[in-house]
Amino acid sequence: MTNYKNNNTFSFEITKRIPGKLGRAGIIHTPHGDIKTPAFMCVGTRGEVRFLSMEDLESVQAQAMLSNGYHLRNTSVEIAQAGGLAKWSGWNGPTLTDSGGFQVMSLGSGIGKVVSMDREDEVINADPKDRLAHVMEDGVRFFDPFTNQEDFIGPEESMQIQCRIGADIHMAYDELTSLADSYEYNVEALARTERWAQRSIDEHKKHRDDLGYRQSLYGVLQGGRWEDLRRSTAKKLAQMEFDGYGLGGAFLKESLGEILRWCCEELPENKPRHLLGLSHPDDILIGTEMGADTFDCVAPTREARHGRIYARHGYYNLQKCQDSPLPLDEGCDCPTCRSGWTRGELRKLWKSEDNSVRQQYYNLASIHNLRFIIRLTEDARAAILNGTFPEFKAEFLKNYYPNRK
Ligand SMILES: [Zn+2]
Known part of the structure; x- marks a missing residue:
């Protein structure tokens, strides 16, 4: 029995643009249904949103769920056997996984994704905290605080994990730099992320049809807060065989819009863009104006738990x-x-x-x-x-x- 929609294919159509801006409203078609954009994807790290049932998600009119490649990696074989994330989780709508790179690289770093200007000096001048992750050409070796064991994830491993989880949309494996990293380090990390982008594509092609429907892959843009790096990587990734793009990185809140504009001006217009991990109302509106189509973040539910x-x-x-x-x-x-x-x-x-x-x-x-x-x-x-x-x-x-x- 199959309940796939849209003939198992992935595509994006733009319905209307914001005049004079990069933003647009559109529809992303995935094997498990459509996402009308701009859209917020709720975060079900391990395939469920904390304290919410699938009926609750329907009642808030959620369109799509983002789960985490890192947290689901040890259950990925079981998920594949169940027919993929949508069936395994009971969500049965469009899904997305992130590559796990953010979790692996931010372990122990204590540096978040968005910092407001009043903390800029503190963060940029901070001693890089003792990271639990060691980045190499092959991938990232890290100490997993949950299992107390050393582990390794590179682009190939990330693609294999994501293709077993079987979300409709996957993210290429990338290196997230923090606001404390220098320009020189960002140049080095970005070149590695671009090499990992091609390796992600190559490995993804081998497994993307394994569960009986086409799983799509987004390239992830890094480059910190530098215009030359952001534009050059967007141009390079635009030439690669990606189905869409993830807008990544740690942002100073005040320059978020400008950085997104640099990226989206260089990206192909006909492919969807996901702003990774940001969801304050102003971030969503600025992101939408600058050309981001989808959003995700744990903040709405986490903040609710904190009153x-x-x-x-x-x-x-x-x-x-x-x-x-x-x-x-x-x-x-x-x-x-x-x-x-x-x-x-x-x-x-x-x-x-x-x-x-x-x-x-x-x-x-x-x-x-x-x-x-x-x-x-x-x-x-x-x-x-x-x-x-x-x-x-x-x-x-x-x-x-x-x-x-
Ligand atoms: Zn209410």
């Missing part, structure tokens, strides 16, 4: 909402808000000593934050389609960040 609730007038912390009768966010269409939960009630669940009550909180709050971000991408898409994206973006940002100039 941070997204709302149209900016996020707030439930800590300050004792006995508040206010809705989480007025006008929100998520199942939590439609059931009438108030800030005060959710705070009470969050503070409970009872583990199962706290789990109910994690579920209700994650649903709200995920729906908020997914709705933002839906609204952005609608605004692109009716030609009002600049106005929509300005209005949203004015409400969400009222103190910004």
Whole structure:
């Protein structure tokens, strides 16, 4: 029995562009269904989103799920035997895996993906922390803190793992540099990432049809914060046989839009682009304007677990909402808000000593934050389609960040 859609093929169509910008609304067709873009992919690191059932994901109108090649590598044979990630997880819609490179290389480094300007000096001048990963031409040797064993993943291993997991979209193996790395180091790392890109393509071709449908491969752009590196690697990867592109790297928040513009100006227009691991509302809107089509990040659900609730007038912390009768966010269409939960009630669940009550909180709050971000991408898409994206973006940002100039 097969329930594959779209004749097992992958393609991308642009429905409408933002006039004068690189952004667009479109549709990515995958063997397991369509993704209307811009779109936020929920993150199910190990094939499930924490504290959310598959019905919950449907209820927030998630279109696609991103899982993690690194975390699923030891179960990948089992996943292949089940017919691939969509069937194994029960999600049964479009899926994407990342290469595992980010996890492998950020083990122990303590450096996140986005740093605001006020921490720039601290991060750039920091002593590189003792990394648990050693990068070589072949790949990365690393100490796995979960198994207490040394392990190795290179481009070939990453492609074999991803092709067993069998998501619709895979990421090429790349080396993520941090904001603490020098220009010289970025030149060296980028050349290696470009060699790994070709090795990823070569290995991927051998296995991409193993599960009975075509699995696609995105090339990943690195290059830090330097325009010459970003443009040159985008040009090189544009010539390679990739189905789409991952926009990678650690970003200073203030230069995110500019860096994305450098990349997207050089990339072929007819292939989709995924901005890896960023999802603050301003990142999504700037990313959309600059030509990113899909997004993913653990932030909405992670922040929910820490009591941070997204709302149209900016996020707030439930800590300050004792006995508040206010809705989480007025006008929100998520199942939590439609059931009438108030800030005060959710705070009470969050503070409970009872583990199962706290789990109910994690579920209700994650649903709200995920729906908020997914709705933002839906609204952005609608605004692109009716030609009002600049106005929509300005209005949203004015409400969400009222103190910004
Ligand atoms: Zn809500």
